[in-house]
Amino acid sequence: MIKSVLVANRGEIACRIFRTCRELGIATVAVYSDADADALHVREADAAVRLPGATPAETYLRADLVVRAALAAGADAVHPGYGFLSENEEFARAVTGAGLVWIGPPPAAIAAMASKTRAKELLGVAPLAAADVTEDDLPVLVKAAAGGGGRGMRVVRELAALEGELSAASAEALSAFGDGEVFVEPYVENGRHVEVQILADTHGTVWTLGTRDCSLQRRHQKVVEEAPAPGLPAALVDELYARSAAAAKAVGYVGAGTVEFLVAGGRAHFLEMNTRLQVEHPVTEEIYGVDLVALQIAVAEGGPLPAETPVPRGHAIEARLYAEDPAGAWTPQTGLLHTLDLPTGPGLRVDTGYASGDTVGVHYDAMLAKIVAHAPTRAAAARALAHALERARLHGPATNRDLLVASLRHPGFTDPDQLGTGFYEQHLAALTEPPAGEAQAAVAAALAEAARGTSRFGGGWRNVRSQDEVKVYGAHEVRYRPTRDGGYEVTSPAGIHAVAVSPDRVRLDVDGVVRDFEVARHGATAYVGRHRLTAAPRFPDPRExxxxxxxxxxxxxxxxxxxxxxxxxxxxxxxxxxxxxxxxxxxxxxxxxxxxxxxxxxxxxxxxxxxxxxxxxxxxxxxxxxxxxxxxxxxxxxxxxx
The missing domain is CATH 2.40.50.100 (RNA polymerase II/Efflux pump adaptor protein, barrel-sandwich hybrid domain)
Known part of the structure; x- marks a missing residue:
């Protein structure tokens, strides 16, 4: 029986694994870089071991340091999470060689599937030879043989660009994974990214736990995932199950893994097999009522899986909340998370590695949290998830929250027939339009700022008529003046009247409809509901x-x-x-x-x-x-x- 688990990872996935370990009565050990010294996963672990340095190469990618940490902390097992060393055959061998239990597939299975080219050959899918690519083959995708996360990937639409993109992809793959091998495969425009969750034990049982659709992607990375994949013909689903189980059996797979396909024109094209837990595993857990981490641990202890797989129920959708600016080339954002308040309740689940007061730094992934909604139907799950995201209080770096809400309500998502990996290429401009009500939010921010340091409803002003005060928030110029009764009169934008004003809450009458606006301010930035508004300085610094x-x-x-x-x-x-x-x-x-x-x-x-x-x-x-x-x-x- 495993008594103590070191998680060779950080952030959200480390916190998620610790949660299951606590429920099972297993002690937990974290590792952390200098940049993560105060991170949530460190605070939640029973013990923690420092990995000196800040970059992944210095810390979480150092197999020797991680194994040494496990031994020093008295752990008897290692869970790799996802990313970093999770699909590293040598790390798995180092763990078992140190006498520790590896909560993952056998090293030989990792090796068999680690290279996408070898995995394709094993399953009878031959990649294109770069030298043989012709104009008729275009577009093609140049892809790194090792690793993932979209690194070392290039879409090539002109034959003259192929050589340069091969070199660029190889250099990027070598930097990211220590392996510069790349290959070429046909690029399927706007296909659906569909995957199958598998789980296998040491006794020959292989489960196929349904399908997931992960077609909403940016930069070849997933943003919204759901289970089951909607609208697939039963015969195609059966084929995906059969091919996935065959792939697992072909390499003697043990533990949790995922087989990924690109579905287009009624055909499923094998992409790769991920020999670890996926980021999007919660949607499978929700519809099957299982804990995949607990099952990973049970399998690692040698326990058998039941002969029959669980029965799925309902539909689950997951959204990845990132600190990034989708309208600004998806640029990651950094800074202090003043408030991270994510709604919970029946049918909602939140997995996160951050809490209010934490800082989003520059060293690691910008994902703040995964929010999951589970409901009887796909439509109900999408509605619940969009509503939950709307209610989240996110005060800090800009996020993709509004993009997620708009995505879940867009016809290109609500109609499964329109799903495809080109979703954001087609609809990004419409999805990144500011949410409705920004003008009202700007008024609320300006009036709350005016009320700071005064009585609850704006007292403390002179009982004489004054000139308009002017505040600029983004594209909105707000003009207002204090009134004789201690309130405020809004002169621009038109149709908005202040009913009650305080530094943190403003009630506005907007063309006869009364609404309350909660206002939080941190520096020059005001947070009003879903709106993040930065005040223009009254006197710009000429040095800027x-x-x-x-x-x-x-x-x-x-x-x-x-x-x-x-x-x-x-x-x-x-x-x-x-x-x-x-x-x-x-x-x-x-x-x-x-x-x-x-x-x-x-x-x-x-x-x-x-x-x-x-x-x-x-x-x-x-x-x-x-x-x-x-x-x-x-x-x-x-x-x-x-």
């Missing part, structure tokens, strides 16, 4: 003005490389990549904002930069619209290639 063509760091991070041969004085084209900045395990291309001449270059590989730091200056040849910085995955904690 930048010259046209300036490229500023969108976040704290590290310059990982500069375009080869780039030098001051060189001509550049609008949209040309000039340098790459890595932050929160995402690699961001910094692009020339306009065609012109590079007049300054302050970036060098290895340089640490703060948000807003001047990286380079391009003197525009003519005035042109700015080109946004783009983000592509780098070395992420998350495991998903799609």
């Amino acid at each position: 003005q930048t010259a046209p063509g300036s490229l500023l760091a969108p976040m704290p991070g590290t310059v990982v490389r500069v375009a080869e041969g780039l030098a001051v004085g060189d001509p550049v084209e609008a949209g040309q990549p000039l340098l790459w900045l890595e932050a929160m395990k995402m690699e961001h291309r910094v692009l020339a904002p306009a065609s012109g001449t590079l007049t300054a270059l302050h970036a060098a590989p290895g340089r640490q930069v703060e948000v807003g730091a001047l990286l380079a200056v391009v003197q525009p040849a003519v005035e042109q619209p700015a080109v946004p910085t783009e983000g592509v995955p780098s070395e992420a904690q998350e495991e998903d290639p799609a």
Whole structure:
């Protein structure tokens, strides 16, 4: 019987595994980097061991340090979670070689499926030879043979670009996984990403625990997942089950794993097998009424699975809440989480590695939480999840919350026939429009600011008529004046009247409809319901003005490389990549904002930069619209290639 488990991971997944261990009466051990010294998973563990350093390469990817930590803390088993070393054959061997129980599949099974090319060959699916790709094969996908999370992936639509994309993908894969092998496969436009959860014991039983649809993705990483995958023909589901079970048996699989497919035109194309727990495993747990972590532990202890799989019930949908700006090239966000209040209740589940007062740093994945809704039907689950996200109080870095709410209500999601991996490419502009009521929220923020330090309903003002006070929140200019009765009169926007005002709550009459607005303020930012509004400074600091063509760091991070041969004085084209900045395990291309001449270059590989730091200056040849910085995955904690 396992008595103590070290989780070789961090954040949300470590907290989730600890929860099951506590329920089973198993002691828990955390490992942590210097950047995670005060993290929630450290606070929740019975014991914790420091891994000196901050980057994944220094800490969570050091198999020797993790095994040493387990032995020092007296753990008798190791659970790898997902990402980091979870699919590392040598780590699994090091754990068992140290006399510890490995809560995962046999190292040989990991090795068989670790390379996507070898996995395809094992299952009779041959990748394309890069040298044989023709115009007729386009578009194709260049993909890293090892790892996941979208790193080392490139869509190629022009044959002339193939060689360059092969080199770029290989370099990125080598940096992220220590393996630069890449391969080419046909790229299926807007197919559905469907996967099968498997669980196998040491006695020959293999469960196929239903399907999941994970088609809503950005940067080849999943955003919304659900179980079961809706609208699939029964015959296709049976085929997916059969192929998944065969894959598990072919490699002598033991434990939890996932077999992934791309479904298009009624056909299922094998993608890969993930030899670990998936981020999206909660949706399967909810509909089958099982605890996959508890079953992993039971299997690792040698216990048998029941011969019959559980019976599913209802539908479950999971949304990944990220600190990121979807409208700004999905740029990750950092900073203090003043408030993280996520609704719970019947049919709702929250898995998170953060709490109010924690800081979202630059070193690890930007996922704040996973929110799951389980209901009798898909429509009911989507409605409950959207409503729960709306009610969340998120005061801190910008998040993708509004995108998630809009996604769950969009016809492209509510109609299963329209599901596909191109969802965000097709609908992002509409999904990132500000939610309704922003003007009212701006009024509430302005009046709450005016009421700070006064009586509850705005007392303390002179009993004379005054000029309008003006506050600007984003695109909204709010004009108001105090009234003789101690209240406020809103003169702009039209149709809004203040009924009652205090520093943290404002009641407005909007064209005859009365609504209450809760207001929280942290610095220049006000949080009003779902709205995050930053006040424009009354007197802008002239030092913050930048010259046209300036490229500023969108976040704290590290310059990982500069375009080869780039030098001051060189001509550049609008949209040309000039340098790459890595932050929160995402690699961001910094692009020339306009065609012109590079007049300054302050970036060098290895340089640490703060948000807003001047990286380079391009003197525009003519005035042109700015080109946004783009983000592509780098070395992420998350495991998903799609």
